[in-house]
Amino acid sequence: MSLELLLFLILALIAIASALGMLLSRHAVYAALFLVLNFATVAVFYLLLNAPFIAMAQITVYAGAIMVLFLFVIMLLGTEVLPPSPVLPWQRPLAFLLALGLLAESVYLLFFRQRLTLSLPATIDPFSGPKAIGQALFTGYLLPFEITSILLLVAMVGAILLTRKER
């Protein structure tokens, strides 16, 4: 077992555990902190995949800015601790059963239907550093790039419109 695989397995465990922790904790701020841990783990995944720029963007945008927004929203709602009682008591067992069914189907498809292949192309165009991303973004992907700015503009207008009172 190589060092990278070992690292991946440990990180995968942390990622799954933190995701579960986020879902299961009844205190919204703890859930947010679990999410930060999850974001950080995913950032290391990007490093493992040889994409340092994406990793850093993940840290600054997700673990930084978006988490701040989440915490503001939690404080805005003023419900740090969720009430424990589920409204529809039969929902949870049913969801569990359905998820089990889906899992069984997936296992069947993966391991018993021989007609399906699972191969992936060996390599996808390598792009690693910010320079390679810059070149891809500003030549091949210039249209999506410009559309992104429009999207950001619309998001800004929407946020202002929904939170400001008309004067």
Add this chain to the structure above:
Amino acid sequence: MLLEYVAIAILIALATFIALAAVLMGELFGPKRRTAVKAEPYESGMRPIGPGTRRMPVRFYLIAMLFILFDIEVVFLLPWAVAFRQLGVFGLVEMLIFIAILLVGYFYAWRKGALEWE
């Protein structure tokens, strides 16, 4: 290839260690005389009333949202700056369009008074 990041990992470990040390040293060596009054939350000499959490005004959210949007803009600026020499004038024009569109958003936010703290 991950060896490149060992330096960063050491730095993180060191930062964590120093931060923990700063907190724990005080705990270890400082004098401790705890009383019930000292354990109470301090609220300008008043007796604390009600829960410590309460709803925040929505304008904090707006500020955070605007921060994120401009943060994302910066994330796009970085690869552009690094690849600037290869991209040349064409890249410059693209970036100018990008920034111009976001400037429209900035101007909108300004005129709408979203940058003011009422």
Add this chain to the structure above:
Amino acid sequence: MTAADFSLFLPLAVLLIWATVLLIVDLFIPKERKGWTASLSALGLALTLFLSLRQWGETASGFGEMLRVDPFATFINALLLLSGLGGVLLAYGSIRRHGVERGEYYTLLLFSVSGMMLMAQARDLILLFLGLELLSIPLYVLAAFALPRLDSEEAGLKYFLLGAFASGFFLYGTALLYGASGTTLLSGIAQAWSQAGRNLFFLVGAALILVGLGFKVALVPFHMWTPDVYQGAPTAVTGFMAAGAKIAGFAALWRIFTEALPGLAPDVTPILWALSALTMLLGNLLAIAQKNVKRMLAYSSIAHAGYILMAFVPFGVPQVRDVALAAGLFYLITYAITNFGAWAVVSALERQAGQGLELDDYAGLGSKAPALALAMTVFMLSLTGVPPTLGLIGKFYLFRSVIEAGFYGLAVLGVLTSLISAYYYLRLVVIMYMRPGEPQPVANPWLNLTWGAMAILTVLFSLIPAPLFWWASQSVLR
């Protein structure tokens, strides 16, 4: 980027720049004169429509195959731009009356239309996703536009949360397809599929994309949001959303599956069959139980998504594929026209704070406002598919193409559910004419124009549907 690329992008570029500039211009238009913003936005849509129609007959790709101009895209673009114009008319006739008029309404509508056009034209999954988001984000805001009103806020929040979730599905599917093929271009995915053979990642990716888009067009297991959002959103927004978002969603669905994953037909066809059948059945059955007209029309729009999806079921049968797609495109036109007409009538009867939307509020309309009642009757008959209306012609083409492809069960189900739908559509007509009541319709010139024009168009195309069908059959994806 070359000049040729730019000429392909011209209509969209004009619309995007127009919307961005309008956002600034609107800041300087005083509050009482927002009619200027409305007319400017209509002008932008009309200009884009002109530029887009000039591309008719052209078939080319630009920006490294990412953006496509073909008759299909031009057809969908024209339909979307007309829906946008309808949305502006509907809004100008109603939102001021409800005290929610703000200039951003029209700008957001323009942005949403440009996102829809992008979805019809994109041949790259990343660009398609951006189109989907550019369509959705303004719609989330528009749904909550009547802001202090609770049901509107609920509509916005619900649409946003579930919409973001659905976008996640779409994105996950995109990621899997990218992982399996190494590209996000639709043509590249098709190529990778033919080399890789039956690869599980393609199947799962396609399924997730189907879920994401199925949400946008409100197919049945993903329809839960529709009644609440359609009811809570301002009526003008609902009318625009019901037409535009469905047209764009179906366009994207058609393009992705026919261009990127044609080899998946044996696997996807049964799923599409079931989705279409369920959507028709559940949409029509639940519509019967509704007392509120907006909710009833919401369920009716779900049912119609099932009919439109029917056109897509035979996409794996080469000799029927084109005819079926043409029937689907034709049905989109008929749906858009009757939809705008019906929502304009609803808007004319709506009073402050969501009053005047119950079925009983339509009692006596036949004697009080004969023209309005007649228009509504035309729309209801066409939505049912009563001969000789436009709706029947649309359904006839649809049923014929699925029968040709051998899906007899689906056609039978389509006929049966149409019969079921007659109950609630005609119930409204009966209430309008047979029951006494004191309805208070609003006579707003712009609303009158909307429902009047749509009623005339419905009648006109019922009599001479051939040009429309010719146009639709010229616009199929090849």
